[in-house]
Amino acid sequence: MKRKLYIGTNTKMTKTIAETVSFLNSLQALTEDICRDNIELFVIPSYTTLESARKCVSEGLIRLGAQNMCWEQRGQFSGEISPLMLKETGTEIVLVGHSERRSIFNETDELINKKVLSALRHGFTTLLCIGETADQKEMNISDEALAIQLKTGLHKVEDKDLGRLWVAYEPVWAIGTQGIPASASYAEDKQGKIKNELKDLFGDASDDIPVLYGGSVNYENSQELIQMQCIDGLFIGRSAWEAYNFNRIIRQTLPLFMNKNS
Ligand code: PGA
Numbered sequence: 001m002k003r004k005l006y007i008g009t010n011t012k013m014t015k016t017i018a019e020t021v022s023f024l025n026s027l028q029a030l031t032e033d034i035c036r037d038n039i040e041l042f043v044i045p046s047y048t049t050l051e052s053a054r055k056c057v058s059e060g061l062i063r064l065g066a067q068n069m070c071w072e073q074r075g076q077f078s079g080e081i082s083p084l085m086l087k088e089t090g091t092e093i094v095l096v097g098h099s100e101r102r103s104i105f106n107e108t109d110e111l112i113n114k115k116v117l118s119a120l121r122h123g124f125t126t127l128l129c130i131g132e133t134a135d136q137k138e139m140n141i142s143d144e145a146l147a148i149q150l151k152t153g154l155h156k157v158e159d160k161d162l163g164r165l166w167v168a169y170e171p172v173w174a175i176g177t178q179g180i181p182a183s184a185s186y187a188e189d190k191q192g193k194i195k196n197e198l199k200d201l202f203g204d205a206s207d208d209i210p211v212l213y214g215g216s217v218n219y220e221n222s223q224e225l226i227q228m229q230c231i232d233g234l235f236i237g238r239s240a241w242e243a244y245n246f247n248r249i250i251r252q253t254l255p256l257f258m259n260k261n262s
Pocket of ligand 1: 176236
């Protein structure tokens with residue numbers, strides 16, 4: 001399989017419609033010349049921005065995702081957004097199981113599994129986030145925690161949908177303003193274990209599932225991270241929220257990534 005660099009950002013709850021449109025317009029202009037055969041560039045903004053976002057960027061250049069989704073299509077679920085509603089906005093990707101959803105909104109692996117299955121069933125590319133907490137790391141049960149999140153989150157996923165499944169490894173202790181970036185070797189070790197788990201679950205078909213790394217990725221550490229064998233891409237928060245900075249990271253990492261896979 002020809003490897004592409006998967007690189008994207010989740011803008012969390014930080015940008016209004018106008019700010020998202022301005023960010024996307026700049027990012028598209030700055031990255032337009034990069035051949036999309038080599039890169040899968042994606043942005044996951046807030047729900048309310050998705051329709052305007054879709055109108056301002058071309059699908060072939062920047063793929064758009066939603067930060068969450070209800071597993072049901074319709075009904076008495078106040079405050080939730082259904083797969084049908086996301087489809088209407090032209091959204092292609094659904095992010096499931098981000099650590100902020102797990103920790104602040106109490107999403108369990110079982111609930112996350114329902115969302116994964118529903119997102120895949122509705123034809124979305126599904127980005128499942130997993131990661132151990134600081135306590136799990138301290139107790140030396142990180143590998144077990146990751147295995148449970150994968151096995152439960154991906155329970156009953158069918159082989160035919162694997163082409164639309166992406167996984168992001170984001171150690172919880174490495175995410176956000178309080179985060180301590182994981183070293184490249186620590187990340188590589190866990191990414192390798194995640195790939196092994198995926199192989200146990202899906203056999204050789206798992207080779208096509210990209211496993212991204214996220215958690216305090218920035219211009220400085222992106223260079224070393226992307227050269228790790230088991231890191232297929234980067235999922236970035238704060239350091240990608242300005243188009244100029246995101247473009248710098250993309251341009252720095254793409255040649256290193258291509259070189260690694262040549
Ligand atoms: P961060 O966020 O890069 O700001 O740490 C990463 C994430 O939450 O996906």
